[in-house]
Amino acid sequence: MPPLTRASTPSSMMNSTSNFDHPAAPLDPANGLELESIAKRFQIITGSSGRLSGFLANRLANRRFRKDLWALDDVSCEVKRGEILGIVGSNGAGKSTLLRIIAGITPPTTGQVRRVGRVAALLDLTAGFHFSLTGYENLFLAAAILGISRERMRAIMPEVINFAGINHAYLEQPVRTYSSGMITRLAFSLAVFTDPDLILIDEVLAVGDAEFQARSAQRLLQFREEGKAMIFVSHSSDAVAELSDRALWLDAGHVRLAGGASEVIKAYSSYLNTRIAQRSRMDAEAAMNDPVIAATVAESAEGIITPPADAVFESVTLDNGDGASCEVFQTNSALRVRMVIQPRVPLQNVDLLYQVLRENRAVMEESTASEHGLELPDGGEPFRVTLRFDPLLLLRGKYTLAFHLIERNNPAKIHGSCNEIHFEVEMPFTASHVMPSLIPSEFSMD
Structure with missing residues (x-):
C-alpha cells in the first residue's frame, strides 16, 4: 500500500476515526458489528541506531529511518446479531490488531467501525487485576473498569464464582498466590457475565481444564441464542469450524477469503498443509545430503516387512x-x-x-x-x-x-x-x- 499522506487521503477517510470514542450504531439493525475499509498503519524505525539517535530519528521524523507498516489494509465485514464470526490467519496476519480496533483500544488509520453498545473484549483477561488484592477485591476492581456498578457486581457475584469454580477460601487470598489458570478462569467468568452486546474472543478458550473449556464453549453458544454478536480469533482451526457460523481468513493484513466457516477453514487448512509439506520436503532433501543419514535410511528401509492381515x-x-x-x-x-x-x-x-x-x-x-x-x-x-x-x-x-x-x-x-x-x-x-x-x-x- 502506498504511503498515506494528507494530500492523497480523501477527506471522508481522514475523518473516519472521529467516532473512535463513541462508535456509531450499525446501519442495519440486524447487525451487531459493521467494519468498513479498516486499515491500520504503524511507523517503524529501520536500520541500526542507538537509543539517542533512534529517539531523535523518531521525533524529528527523519524519513530515512522511518517506514510504514500496514498491519491491516481494507478490511470490511459485518457480523449479525446471534452470529459467531471466526477469524483465522498466521502470526502477524492482523487478527489481534483488528480486535483491538473493534474494542476501541486503538483507532484505525482509516475506515469506520459501527457496533452495538456494551463490548466484552476477552483479549488480555488479567488486565486490571492487582496481584496484592484478594480475588473478591479484584472482581470489584475489574468490574469498575468495565463500568459495572457495585450493586450490579454484588448481584452477579454468585454466578461469576460458581462459573469460575474457585473455592471461597482462595477468593479471600491475594491473587499473587493463584495459579495462572485460576486467574484467567476468574477473569473470564467475570467477562462473560457482564451482559455484553458484542463479544470479542482472542485465544481465551484454552484457559482452565477440559471441563471449564467445555462450559466456556457452552456459554458462547448461549450468547448466540440470546442474539449476541461474537468474533472468535483462534489458531485452532477445529475450534473455529465448530463454533463459528462464518469465518474470515486474514493474510498479511488483507482478507484472503470470507464465507461459511467450513469453506474457509478447509481452504486455510489446505494452505497450511501445503506449507508444512513444502517445508518437510526441504528438510528431508537437506537431511539426505548428509551421507550418514542417507545410509541409515537406506539400511532401515531394507528391513521393513508388511505382514498380511490376520x-x-x-x-x-x-x-x-x-x-x-x-x-x-x-x-x-x-x-x-x-x-x-x-x-x-x-x-x-x-x-x-x-x-x-x-x-x-x-x-x-x-x-x-x-x-x-x-x-x-x-x-x-x-x-x-x-x-x-x-x-x-x-x-x-x-x-x-x-x-x-x-x-x-x-x-x-x-x-x-x-x-x-x-x-x-x-x-x-x-x-x-x-x-x-x-x-x-x-x-x-x-
Whole structure:
C-alpha cells in the first residue's frame, strides 16, 4: 500500500476515526458489528541506531529511518446479531490488531467501525487485576473498569464464582498466590457475565481444564441464542469450524477469503498443509545430503516387512442406536457401530483400538476395548463387537472412525484394520452440556 499522506487521503477517510470514542450504531439493525475499509498503519524505525539517535530519528521524523507498516489494509465485514464470526490467519496476519480496533483500544488509520453498545473484549483477561488484592477485591476492581456498578457486581457475584469454580477460601487470598489458570478462569467468568452486546474472543478458550473449556464453549453458544454478536480469533482451526457460523481468513493484513466457516477453514487448512509439506520436503532433501543419514535410511528401509492381515472386519454398520442407518448425527444424540471380526488364524490377547479423527486427520479421541472393561475372545471363531456413543458429545463438523485389531501387550502390532467410517455431526443451537474434550463411549459383545 502506498504511503498515506494528507494530500492523497480523501477527506471522508481522514475523518473516519472521529467516532473512535463513541462508535456509531450499525446501519442495519440486524447487525451487531459493521467494519468498513479498516486499515491500520504503524511507523517503524529501520536500520541500526542507538537509543539517542533512534529517539531523535523518531521525533524529528527523519524519513530515512522511518517506514510504514500496514498491519491491516481494507478490511470490511459485518457480523449479525446471534452470529459467531471466526477469524483465522498466521502470526502477524492482523487478527489481534483488528480486535483491538473493534474494542476501541486503538483507532484505525482509516475506515469506520459501527457496533452495538456494551463490548466484552476477552483479549488480555488479567488486565486490571492487582496481584496484592484478594480475588473478591479484584472482581470489584475489574468490574469498575468495565463500568459495572457495585450493586450490579454484588448481584452477579454468585454466578461469576460458581462459573469460575474457585473455592471461597482462595477468593479471600491475594491473587499473587493463584495459579495462572485460576486467574484467567476468574477473569473470564467475570467477562462473560457482564451482559455484553458484542463479544470479542482472542485465544481465551484454552484457559482452565477440559471441563471449564467445555462450559466456556457452552456459554458462547448461549450468547448466540440470546442474539449476541461474537468474533472468535483462534489458531485452532477445529475450534473455529465448530463454533463459528462464518469465518474470515486474514493474510498479511488483507482478507484472503470470507464465507461459511467450513469453506474457509478447509481452504486455510489446505494452505497450511501445503506449507508444512513444502517445508518437510526441504528438510528431508537437506537431511539426505548428509551421507550418514542417507545410509541409515537406506539400511532401515531394507528391513521393513508388511505382514498380511490376520483378521478381517465384516458387516460393519453405522446407525443412530435404534437401528436406523444414517451418516449425519446431532450433538447429544446416539451413534452406534456394529461389526463382525473374522480371524483368519487363531489369535490370542487381542484388543480393539478405535480412533475419532477430525476432517484434518487430527486424532480427537483414542481408546481400546480393554480400557472399557471388554476382553475379546481368543481363537479363530468370528465375534461381534458394538461401540456406542451416547450421548454423542461432538460439536459440528465432519469426522472419521478408524478401527484396528491389535495385540494387547504390543499395540504396534496390528492384526487387521477396518475401512474408515465417515460421518457428520450437526449441532442445533439448543445443544446443552457439550463436552468437546470428553467423548463417553461403551463397548459390548453379542
